[in-house]
Amino acid sequence: MPLDLPITYLLSAHIPDEKRLQLEDEIPTLTYDITEAKLVLGKVATKKRAEFELRSRKLWTEEVKGTEGEEKDSVEDKRSAGRGQEKGPARKKRRTGPIKIPDHVEVVVLDSSTESEAEEDENQKKSVRGRSGSSTQSEDVQSPAQSPRKEIISSPPREKSPHTPRTPTADQEGPVFNGNGTIKVVKLSWFEESVAAGHMLPLDGYIVYEGRRVEAPKHRNVMKPPRSPLPGEIIARAQSDSPHASSPPFPRRSNPLQSPSSQASVTRPTPLIRQTTSEHDNPPELPPIPDYLKTSYSCQRPTPLYTLNDPFIEFLVRIRQSRTLTNDEVGVRAYSTSIASLAAYPHTVSTAEEILHLPGCSERIAALWQEFNDTGHIGAVDDIDNDPEMQTLNLFYEIWGVGPNGARDFYYRKGWRDLDDVVEFGWNNLSRVQQIGVKYYEEFQQKIPRDEVEHIGAVILDAANHVAPGCQMTIVGGYRRGKPESGDVDVVVSNPDETVTLYLIQRIVEEIERREWITHTLLLSTANSERNQTPVSWKGDMGHAGGFGAGFDTLDKALVVWQDPAWPTREEDLAADPRAKNPNVHRRVDIIVSPWRTVGCAVAGWTSGTTFQRDLRRYVKAVLGLKFDSSGVRKRDDGAWVDLEGVGGKAKDMLTAEKRVFEGLGLEWREPGERCTR
Incomplete structure (x- = not known):
């Protein structure tokens, strides 16, 4: 415990x-x-x-x-009394017997x-x-002991009240x-x-x-008078001598690689939680907290896609995004924990005190809620939205294959300010994935509706069964959690015959390319097949300086750019111009192939929300002494693979295998729509 x-x-x-x-x-x-x-x-x-x-x-x-x-002091008192050498006022002796209280x-x-x-x-x-x-x-309040x-x-x-802080x-x-x-x-x-x-x-x-x-x-000077934030202040945290000092649109640091989180911080003060006399005299009745919210592991509680507190949660998500862009890993983890707790709370928050009862929600979150409740917005989020430096970092972050570290590198070290700078000054130094991310930037920003996701999945499954009959497929990611739109498409493919999944990813991609659905193959990894689909050799916590062996999560996978090859005027357009461009939107698609013995772990890992996955790994480590990953479960002492999915014979389908993983880990089964930790 x-x-x-x-x-x-x-x-x-x-x-x-x-x-x-x-x-x-x-x-x-x-x-x-x-x-x-x-x-x-x-x-x-x-x-x-x-x-x-x-x-x-x-x-x-x-x-x-x-x-x-x-x-x-007590010992010294006794020594002084024994010697009869008290100097100055005698010390008050500690009372050891019953207290006699005079009537007056x-x-x-x-x-x-x-x-x-x-x-x-x-x-x-x-x-x-x-x-x-x-x-x-x-103001200092005189303690009863000080009253004469x-x-x-x-x-x-x-x-105690059931709502103990x-x-x-x-x-x-x-x-x-x-x-x-x-x-x-x-x-x-x-x-x-x-x-x-x-x-x-x-x-x-x-x-x-x-x-x-x-x-x-x-x-x-602990707190300066409030003023409007200067451009770039949210990240650069540039201290000015005067509230009216000017600042260039994109201030440069003496060390261009210095993380914004390491700068001197001048931030908007968090508002105080407003309390009234009536609240102290007659505290409001708080809604009961469900038992499942009394755990710090989000994998042990249901978290629906839509909640009563979504408007406030959306503000916290935007603050967390700013922490991601500024390399504040601790802040990202803290906000993720708070967001997951609020998303699982089945009541509309009506007081700041309610938030303090939720796991992972600090007084800072309560104060942000108070500001949101009073004004309908949060000043820190307004600052983030209006900061040009943050906007540029987010622009780079949204490029496929760049990520937060790459975005900071583009901005601080290379000095780029927009996509034109990336193309003009750095095109030849970009990775192939990043080049595609820039080329199709606007198309990749367009969300994919559910019916299109399902159509893409159907094409992949048909191609898989064409080259290896008997394959099964699950569309994972946000689609499986119930999102109406997705940023990309993730699918897990497997086959109960494990000899079939050996190098299956390569054959699937070749078949889909032949059908003209794939325009670019950016990654084709067969690492799992290259080791004959055997569990990764891992020496456990004691055998590796970092705790994990290389290549632990190495399922076969392909990262491809997808485009529907058909459009209404295709024949006429190609007849008029053999080089006519396909007008359909390009999509990002990940195809993962898992051996049947660990397909439940693969589906669970690729389905659940990010914080749900993080807490699942935390839970498995802290409670069971194991390591969970989408490629399987291992013991931490010797790295031995733990078979959770073969209990009772081979699973008949992917869903059965996934449920066996939850059962084997001692967790209550959660539907995909209950793992939406944001």
Whole structure:
């Protein structure tokens, strides 16, 4: 079972990327916003270093004394009393017996559950305030212990509301985390040893630093007056000396390859979550959260194609896209997790508090929802949409075969600003796929309706059965999840006779080319056939520095450009001009051939939404100690292939094989239309 941790931030310093990704998967309450955290894990050995790590993330704290310091004071008291050498005012001794309360003294009954909720509300407000960059602190409230004529007694905690906030309260945190509002920097080894033990170990000897949040130093300009974003500001994050300083349309960095995420950040502050007095006095009744939404793995819950919160989700998708373009992998993962949770939520969100109860949804997401609910839009998205640099990056990203890294290379290193620049200055240096992507850019942007997808699939299946009778095919991707339109067409082809699928991809492509449906074959991989369709030799986690052997997911596949060869005036046009152009739109098509023994994994992998697939791999790794991929399942200790689809004999069809994969992994079957994690 995952550890019952408070909101946790992971320091990435001195942690290899692959190890960091593994830890992010293992921490169930991970946040990417340190202002939300109560626990900070990292490879930190000294208090000075811990304070520096917090300050570098604009989190200002002052050290607090823990129980060890209190015990030392108590020992010193006893020594001083024994020697009779007290100097100055005598220290107040700790009361050990029952408390006698005089009649004239007012008694304040402090309910533990109420106290923790109040503390948590205040922490949440400070967290949002900290993210917005505000240097204003909330007014200090005098604690009961500071009142001159009040004694405090505690009553047993009341029964909790079923809508307990996901941030652990004082009584939830137990002896390890006391919920006193501080932030603890703890050695990473504590978490690793706790995971190995299966429960949280005591923090003794692992706490490097414990501090309480304080206001930033007065001389620091934490937040500048709001102003309209300058061109290119979203990515370049170019700091200007004056709010009215001019900026060229496409500012160049001193290091053209420098990632935008590494630049100094000047961002639009996240709005505060607005709360009213009535909300505190009469909190609204929150809809019940389904049991399936109490897991962090989206592969364990149904996520439909259309949801009640789609308008807000669309804004988050656009923010995530900007994180993709700026090489912010952590941001992409965080937004993907939040989007998947919101997409699975069966109610229309009506308050920001609802969002805080969903797995993976932080106060930042709640604040964005509040802004969306109040104004109908999100300022950060408006900035992204209006930024010319972001628009150009997205233009390059949409070129087939370029991707986010290529888009940044085109813009920052090569200095290109549009498709004309790509053709004029870089055509000969593009890959063949990229050249086709530029040539048919506008055509590839056109979506493919479902009936055309089905027609393309029928042509492929007919060609496959022509060269190898008995083939089966499944159209996967967004089409199988129910999308009305697709960006490309993905199909998985197989045959129960595994001798037939050997080099089948080559014969299928040749037959379709003969029928004139394929205009360009950009990739034809027969790696699986070249190893005689045997499971990939993989040494497991212990046998490879990176954890994975080369070529793990290497099914035979073809990447082709598709065009319907028929059009109404074909005969007349060709008679008048033998070189007459086909007016039909070019399409992108992927043809995957899988051996029958692993066809269920192939269909599941190529069907599910991106976050569903990611969480499926996380689940299989964390819970089962296995590795899942579209080419099969392996053991992580020795890399041995695990046969999930042959249980009970050979599967009769692809759907049966896919269902056996879910069953073998201990997962409830989810229809393709329930895997739409965006």
